[in-house]
Amino acid sequence: MKFQIKHEIKGRIRFHVVQKKQMTCEQADILLYYLENMEGVESVKVYDRTADAVVCYKADADGLVRRNIIKGIQKFVYEKVEVPDGIIENSGRNLNREFQEKMIGQIMAHYARKILLPAPFRAVYTGVKSIGYIWKGIRTLAQRKLEVPVLDATAIGVSILRGNYDTASSVMFLLGIGELLEDWTHKKSVGDLARIMSLNVEKVWLKTEDGEVLVPYSQIKQGDSIVVHMGNVIPFDGIVSAGEAMVNQASLTGESMPVRKADQASVYAGTVVEEGEITVEVKAVGGSGRYDKIVTMIEDSQKLKSGLEGKAEHLADKLVPYTLAGTGLVYLATRNATKAIAVLMVDFSCALKLAMPISVLSAIREASQHNVTVKGGKYMEAVAEADTIVFDKTGTLTKAEPTVAEVVPFGENNADEMLRMAACMEEHFPHSMAKAVVDAALKKELDHEEMHSKVQYVVAHGISTTIEGKTAIIGSYHFVFEDENCKIPEGEEAKFEALPEEYSHLYLALEGTLAAVICIEDPLREEAADVIKKLKKAGITKVVMMTGDSERTAAAIAKRVGVDEYYSEVLPEDKANFITKEKEKGRKVMMIGDGINDSPALSAASVGIAVSDGAEIAKEIADITISAESLYEVVVLKQLSNALLKRIHTNYRSIVAINSSLIVLGVAGVLAPATSALCHNVSTLLISLKSMKNLLP
Incomplete structure (x- = not known):
């Protein structure tokens, strides 16, 4: 592509596209998508009337990022850029x-x-x-x-x-x-x-003769059968061909009560499986239908x-x-x-x-510019009036990307084999801890193809299944040792007591006996303490942290971030009950979480806020979604609402x-x-x- 650099300072280039005809809205959107996805680019604006573009990028000492951007612009051809469905059609440029x-x-x-x-x-x-x-x-x-x-x-x-x-x-x-x-x-x-609420699914479980295979969203065709597990979004319109589930359709109907879906029932893209598991025969692909449904829902509702x-x-x-x-x-x-x-x-x-x-409406739009999705004006009003905020710990106050620090095997089990088995079970469920296990297995190139039978997820506790004829469970201490009555191998009690205290623990048991403990490093967000200070300055009078972790871990985190109260080893209903009691006292409560287990509390709060890379059901139920990049977005939301x-x-x-x-x-x-x-x-x-x-x- 021919272009002229009209103005340039460090970290910012303004250039003019040289072409015979005026730039169309479609061409402007293609160029915008292309530039935004270049490495090192922070923000882009494309002006279709003047055929100009402004690129802001991370300036480095040797100018490598700038040179790569220039090379990328030189290679740019409108026809060769593959833009995902719905981006051009729904960009809003034609409307403006x-x-x-x-x-x-x-x-x-x-x-x-x-x-x-x-x-x-x-x-x-x-x-x-x-x-x-x-x-x-x-x-x-x-x-x-x-x-x-x-x-x-x-x-x-x-x-x-x-x-x-x-x-x-x-x-x-x-x-x-x-x-x-x-x-x-x-x-x-x-x-x-x-557009912000529109579906954003990268991979889907495709049902084949050999079992379930994780494939890119773009590979799914009409007539394919996909499996949707509990807590996951339904990515396409289709018909249920197997299984049974309770499906939350609030994104399309505004009704939060889940609807039962069984054999031959119709399901719609963007709805979420709250309980159960279903196989869906895909009837329609593409994102424009989902977008249109959301627009209709927003305009028809009072949200x-x-x-x-x-x-x-x-x-x-x-x-x-x-x-x-x-x-x-x-x-x-x-x-x-x-x-x-x-x-x-x-x-x-x-x-x-x-x-x-x-x-x-302008405030909602401005919030979206700060990576905050607000589903209605009344929720901004609720944030402005809020005086209490409840944080989930994992994936919220701590980083959204915990990592596996160590796998401690018990009995005669092999650490890598136990990690492979854990990844095979965890990959079905969207939670930061589960993702850490799956990522660790991928890094070690441990192939965790489907070996198990149907996976059952117990909210806030763990997962149970059968692998090679053996009962396998993974989850919290309470689930493994108290609910399922699993035992520590004889003679390894000292080894169990010596587990590193600075980590969160996932317990894997086979046939009722502890097989391994996966130690998860879940570092605190650097900005967490400062965010809480700023929230108090913005009008929040009570900050609470609630977690399923042990008392020891909870106390250490609470002290570091400066919360007013904390509660450890809590279940989903405990979080929801606490919020209900606070509201009965006349307090306006915000709840921030990212997991399936946070869903009841998000529903109970005056305003529920979900982290964007958390469970789909949490994002579905929440009134507001923030990106996982920084908790400062919560402060921006409070300031915007005020x-x-x-x-x-x-x-x-x-x-x-x-x-x-x-x-x-x-x-x-x-x-x-x-x-x-x-x-x-x-x-x-x-x-x-x-x-x-x-x-x-």
Whole structure:
């Protein structure tokens, strides 16, 4: 590809793509995807109208990253880049261009009519256009409602009856621009949210004649049979051909209660198996259908509306009768139609209805820029009001990538063979500990092909199966020794007591006898202590840590991170019960977790937050998802939510102050009705545009 470097500083290059035709939206998205996936690239912006791209990268001393980026751009060819399904179709770039062109068209057409059309023609055009607004107001009245359309229709109708065609035209123009801005912001925010929520599956269990094989998502074709285990997402639309499961369909229906799925039942991409295991015959592949379903679910549900947003809409409609009554009273008191219309031209309702939703949707969009997915405005309000936060330990306060430090075999077992066996069992279940075992086996090139029969997962305890005719279980101390009554091999009690205390332990038993202990190194996140300090500064008064680990491990972690309370050796129901009791005391509780065992607590909390590389069911149930890269995202979320509430309250005060002033000036005769209407609509637009700005610097 031919290109010119237009500007460059260390760590940032702006270049222009040299091509004969204007860059299309599709080409811009392909280039964006290509550049974002280059090694060392931190962020990319592609401007399709100017065919420019800005690349920010990690600058190194010898300039190797820069040279590789330049070489990559030189080799770039649109047709040779394989972009995953749904990325181009749902990028939102076409939407932005469409609304930009609509807005420019409306503004140019309005002022062209004002300058070029003679007054009589303008009057006819304004009269014809007003019919739509007046008819909408009449329909609202026919439904026995006094809402904003009635006010708009009255203001426009009275202006036309008095011959103030310019005033009516200005009011309709500004209302049209406001509606366009609201529609644009809403669709963009919903689109951004849906893209983040869209399915992101890398590998799938394919059922073959030889058993289950883990294959890339892209290799699955229509008609293939895939196996979905407990806690995993269903990656494709299909029909259940074997097995039975309880499936959580909240991502598509908004209903959190799981639905039973058995033979010949239809299942949908993005839903999650909460209990059981099913084999699914794939009926549709590709991501666009999943995206469309999410958009529909978001737009049809009330999840996007915060309590304050709903109150604003309700208040806006309640104010309409008072505005109409105020208009009548001013006319009766002054017998001056101009002063009465000044009240009619200025109302609080449209500003409230426009600015509040834009504030909420813009905040959701801004959160996504910080790798935080918020499923609705009411959850940001809940975060702002939260005074208590509960952390799961593993994969949350500790790093999301624990590693196997040591495998301690018991009896005559071999360490590598025990690790291979553990990986074979653990690879079916999405948890950071399980992933550590599987990764350790891969590093040692231990082939852990399917040897076992059906795997049973016991939440917060462990896994049981049969391998080569022997009962095999792996999991917590409580599960292995207390629930399953396994024994330590005779004469190896001292070896068991000498296990390293600094590690978390997974116990593997065969035929009721301990076969190995897998020591997991689960280092604390470097930022954990600082995050807790910042959360307290942002308004959190109580920080709690809950873990299934031993008292010794929990106490050490709690002391290092500075939590107010901690609880060890807890079960999923213990976490949920604790949160319920806190809420009964009047506290607003946030819960952060990543595992299947965190799901009940995430549901019980005022707002549940899941770590993105945790169990699919945790992400499904959670109201908010953060990336696994840094806990600072929780602080950003709290700061954003606090700032959103502050902005909403500021908007309330601004709307009341500005519109009250305009009404007083209109009644006093200082401002003409047309000027009042112009000032009112301009102030509404300015408040709305300000609401679209980022909340954080």
